Amino acid sequence: MTGGRSPRILLTGWFSFLNGEVTAGDLLAAEAVQDALRGAGLAYDTAWSPVFRPGALHLDDADPARYTDLVFACGPVHSRPPADGVPSPLLALHDRFAACRRVAVGVSVTDPDDPAVTRFDHVLPRDTDGQPTGVPDLSLRAPAPSGLPLVGVVLTGGQHEYGARRRHSEAGAAVTDWLRTVEAARLPMDTRLDARDWRLPGTPDELHAVLSRLDVVVTTRLHGMVLALRAGTPALAVDPVEGGAKVGAQAAALGWPAVLRCEQAEAAELDRLLAWCLSAEGRERAARHTARPAGGGLLDGLLRRLAQPYG
Structure with missing residues (x-):
């Protein structure tokens, strides 16, 4: 089917x-297929959804x-349309590239007689309906992962007690817009506990188990910062109240430098x-907070007052 042309694969x-x-x-x-094609010296292009990669x-x-x-x-091979009035994308692909040799690889075949399957010149399935075994998935052959940092994200949209000084929406938007540009694995989290909802921690220990495994926490919550440090994980905190409030005050009390007021939350x-939180210095500074504080502070003040005669 090449007609004497140099091979080029889509x-x-x-x-x-x-x-x-x-x-x-x-x-x-x-990525596994791309790696194999490059290794074989074969020219290729990859076609992407415009939603996923607008510039590709x-x-x-x-x-x-x-x-x-x-x-x-990869994926299943079938001719079912995705929605009413929308043609089968695989059948449309066959129609448009009818002059090409067409090969499916690493796919699941649920119906070998489906025209989406039979119109391929070659099908190299990972599994076929009715057969008890398959072959390893292509994702296992992909190049090794790059070891991105794991970033927990703890945001708040509440705290209405600050009235007109609230900048929670603006702070949250600044943080989430920036996070889209960060090369990291991002994990949305909440300090709210709920034993009825499996998506939320039911106890502080459950939350701590996650926080202690992260590389950094990005947060607009006081306890997002404090509990990250308690777990020895650096926290990048943004105070969502104009002029600064409890987040900034707590950072000062702990001597924790990675804090910004919402007005300062620029990408740079x-x-x-x-970068500082992920550095050796940032990790070492966070590790200091895993020890329980010595005496003094609020609890001693409470006990002194309770020890005073009543009335």
Whole structure:
């Protein structure tokens, strides 16, 4: 089917379709195929959904005449339409690239007679309905992960007691807009406890178990900062109250430097403090807070007052 042309492959998958979806497994399978094609010296392009990667090559912009082969990687192969009135994306792919040799690899075949399956020239499945065994998934062949930091994110939209000084929406937007640019694994968290909801910690110890395994916590909550430090995890705190309030006051009480007022939450400052939190100095400073404080402070003050005669 090459017609004497130099081979050029278009790599596709469910990650290529506007109405598809991109899973971590899909993306790793694509990386495994890309790695194999590069290793074999084969020229290729990858088509991405415009929603997932707006600046990349999109399927609608890929000229079928440019390619000798089309590879479809990972996911199920079927002809079911995604919604009423929307044609099957796989059948449309077959129609558009009919002049190419088409190969499916690492896919699940639920119906071998489905035209989405039979129209491929070759199908290399990871599993087929009715067969008891399969082959290892392509994601296992992807290049080794890069070891990104794990960042817990603890935000608050409450604290209405601060009235007109509240900048919680602005602070949350600044933090989340910035987080989209950070190369890290992000884990949304909450300090709120609820024994009825499995998505929330039911006890402080459950929360601590997560906090202690993170590389850094980004937070607009006082206890997001304090409990991260108690677990020995550096905290990048943004005080969401104009002029500063309890978050900034607690950071000062603890001598913790990685804190910004909401008015200061610019990307450059957030980047600077994140780098410090991830540094050896930041980790060492956070580790100091794992020890229980010595006597004094609020509890001694409470006990002195309770020891005074009543009345």
